[in-house]
Each structure stands twice: as C-alpha cells, then as structure tokens.
Amino acid sequence: MSADARTILAAAEEHCADPHIFNEAGCTFQAPSVSLFFPTPWFSYDLPYTSGFTKYTALLIVVVLLVSAFWYFTTRNAKVVPGRAQGVAEALVGFVRDQMVRTTMGKAGEKYMPLMVTLFTFILAMNVMGLIPGFQLPVTSNLAFPAVLALSIYVLWNYVGVREHGFAGHFKGKLVPSGAPKWILPLLIPIEFISNFVFRPLTHAIRLFATMFAGHMLLAVFAAGGFYLFNPDAGGIWGGISVGYSAIALIGFLVFTAFELFIMALQAYVFVLLASFYIGDAIEGAH
Template sequence: MSAEARLLASGEESCHLFGDNGCGFDSVVPGAEVFFPEPWLSFGIPGTSGITKYTVLLVLCVLLVLAFSYFMLRRPSVVPGRVQAAGELVIEFIRTNVVHQQIGGKRGEKYMPLMMTLFLFIFAMNVMAIIPFLQLPVTSHLAYPIVLAVYIYVLWNYIGLREHGFRGHVIGKLVPPTVPKWVLPIFVPLEFASTFLIRPFTHAVRLFATMLAGHLLLAVFAAAGWYMLNLDAGGALTIVSIGYSLLALVAFLVFTALELFIMALQAYVFVTLASNYIGESIEGAH
C-alpha cells in the first residue's frame, strides 16, 4: 500500500496494536472524512468548494480517455497493436452486449460513441481508487454520477418526446392500454414517481453507493494492516503483529482485485441502463 493510503487511513502514525499508548482501532479507522478532501483552491463562491482532489482527478480521467481514444485510432491497422486491440475488444463488447441488445442493431450504432465514451469515462473515474498516491474514486462523490444520470434522463425524455410526442412518451407510460382502469388511480402516481422522478436518482446512487462502500472497505483494510504492524512490541508479540499485518495485506490485495472487477461491472451496469432507457424511448409505450 502507498504511504499516502497508510497515513490517511491510520490517522496516528504511532498508534499500533500491542502498543502501550492506549489507542484502539476505533481511533484510527477511516470514516467519511476520506471522501471530503480539503480544497486546494477556493474561489469563495457560495455553494462551491473550489478546486479539490476530485476536480483534478476528473480532469485526469478526461485526459486519459482522450489519450486512449487517440492512440487507439491514430494509426488503425489490420494487425492491431496492443492499444488498438484493447480498444477493439471494449468496442465489440459494448456493441454486442449492451447497445445491440438494449437499443437494437442498426439504430443502436448511432449511440455507440456515447456509450463507449460513458463506459471508458466511468471506469477511469472508478479506477482512480486503486492508483497509488491518488486513491480516490471520483464517482464516490454523488455529484458526478448525478450529472451523468441527469444527462441520460434528459436525453431519454428528448428522444421520447421527439419520436412519440407528449401523449406517446408520457401519457402512454402512465396510462398503458393493458392496465385495467380500476388500477390506474394506484398505477399512475407510482409509475410517474418511479419513471419520471426517481429514475435518475437510482441510476446515480447505484454507482455512487457501490464505489463509496468499496473504497471505504479498502481503506479499512489498509488501516488494519498498518495498525496491527508493531515492530516494537517485543518478542513473540512482534511476530504475531507481523502475521496479523500480513493477513490484512493479503485481504487488502484480494479486495483490491475484486474492487477492480466491480469498477468495470459498475461502468457496464450504468451504460446498460442508459442504453435500456434510450431503447425504451425509441420504442415508445405499447
């Protein structure tokens, strides 16, 4: 684990298991403060926090996606290099397993650049959690998933209204012909709340909550490894503390690998839902 993660998680550098300073793990375990870094530059504008670590990482993610796209497309060849091969693998995965299934083959190609960019961008923001000295997923701040979810929500409504008008897009969803009339007083408000009010919130919170919980779990294992390592405990206690610390390190590495998979999975889920919403707006109510 990096020095930044160790010090951030441990709180007090001198607080270790088997120590005589009277501190316990509850005094060093990381909490919500991990997700609220101090602003590096404040503009003094009410309601804003200025430039924080999130801002810098967001810009870095944009640059990474642009760089990956540039090196993937700059010299396309029949025999692809490593970057082009990786890009083609991701493109084919998104096209086959997301866009074509949720939107359709021919009409879905129009939205391939959007879904591909969304997937790469969200994955890049997620993976910041395990990059040494960065170690903060951008999507663990609710504002960033909400912006993406609201964008998809606006696009979903725009496409639906353009293709089917207000009656087809809104009324058709609230009053479908297959629902018995006596159920409508219950069905309409529930459908309106779930589809037109709650949808962007749940779309964003799913990504936000998963990344926040995963990063906090990694921070706890990082703190535990450092807390249980006490080379000054003396005698057998030193050996025991090293053993405990190694167990925490193994758990940290295992959960880091698992978290990497979850980062890709959450990017996939977000893009799949976005494609599903767009496909639904194209199809209209039946």
C-alpha cells in the same frame, strides 16, 4: 506512500502517540472516517454550490486527459489489419456494442455507440482512480459525478421519447400501463411516475456512487487495520503475533483490491447497460 495511506497514518497518530496493537498507552484501533471523501480544497473560487478545486476536480481532469489520449492514440492511424493498440480499442467497442447497445436498442442503437463507448471508458477510468497509488480516490465516490451522468441520461431519455412519440405519447406511454383498466389508473399513474421519473434517475446514480464509496471505505479499513496490527517493536511473542495479524490484513487488502477492480469494471458496465436500456425504452415507447 499513497495519499490515502498518509491520511490514515496522520489520523491514527493524531488519535494516539503509538497507534499500534499491543501498545502500552492503551490506544485502540482508529477506523478511517468519511473525511476520506471530503478532501480539503487546494484553492477556492467564488462560485455558488462549489467546494473549490479539490482532489476530485484534479482527478476528473486527469481522467478526461487519459480517456481522450487513449482514443486518440489508438484510432488516429486506423488500419484494416489492426495493431495491438487499435485491437484493444476495437475489442472495447465491440464489447459495448454486442453486450450493451445491441441487446437493448437493436440496430437503432448504432447512432448512440459513440456516447455509450465514451460513457463506459470514462466511468471505468473514474472508478480505477481509486486503485492507482498517489491518486487512490474513485471520482465516482462523490455523488455529484454519478448524479450528473445519470441526469444527462435522464434528459436524453425524455428527449428521445418525445422526439420519437411526441410529448403526449412519451409521457402517456410511461405513466399509463398498456391494457390497464381505467378505474385503477388513479392508483397506477402516481406509482409509474415515481418509478420512471423519480426512482429511475436516483437509482441510476446512487448505485454507482454507493458501490464505489463502500468499496473504497473497505480498502481503507484494511489498510488502516494492517498498519494498526503491525507492531514488531512490541517484543517477544507479541511482536510476532502482530506481524502475523498484519500479514493477514495485507492478504485481505490484496484480495479485496482485486475484487474491487472487478466491481469497478462491473459498475461501469451496469451503468452503461442501464443507460442503453433507458434509451431503448424511449425509442420503443409504450408496450
């Protein structure tokens, strides 16, 4: 039984002694709560603004080790004619290069390929942790992790812009729209500032976090619903109906699991595509 399933089961049993449909105690469905995303720390350490060593921390370490091992073992003996493992790595690099980097940065993006490939595989692995039995918690469902990644891209975006165009050139290009009449600039500059320097990093982080949070919660609801609906001990027709209901919930769980895997890959793609776009925008400067 997965960690999430055990958590849901414990919460249901705490809510009612017989947490199933058609029970004689009058127990109702106990939906999963956001407590799923606030795991109890395994141990604490005396550092400000931290919650201790939690499941998120452990999964982050697992992701770093897995991604590092993947790239090490697929590229350590690179050959002209690639084997199966090297072929997978090259296909992944080619996908990031052709679908994200070159379409947003052109040839200038070649130097950023290691960053973008690492970002894509790292985010994808963090997302997929939500589907692996025993783990079943996407690391990116904690806002802190997408926020740090988005902040890193935000800092890099400003650094590249200042390096390419100078401090004044970079900020003028992002705050003063080309060709705008001077009389409207007092209105446009605050709008451009909020759009480029506030909303851009916020939406970059929140998009990934919110999607992973909502997707994991949806799967938890299907899992809890399937458990609540399964009550063959109800006897007679009610026991058969409960099994049928539970089967429908199971099918829904499996369908949404497959859909969630697609969304996890899509969100990794979107995050890296936007990161590439932002850096390409900094390289190009004012339009």
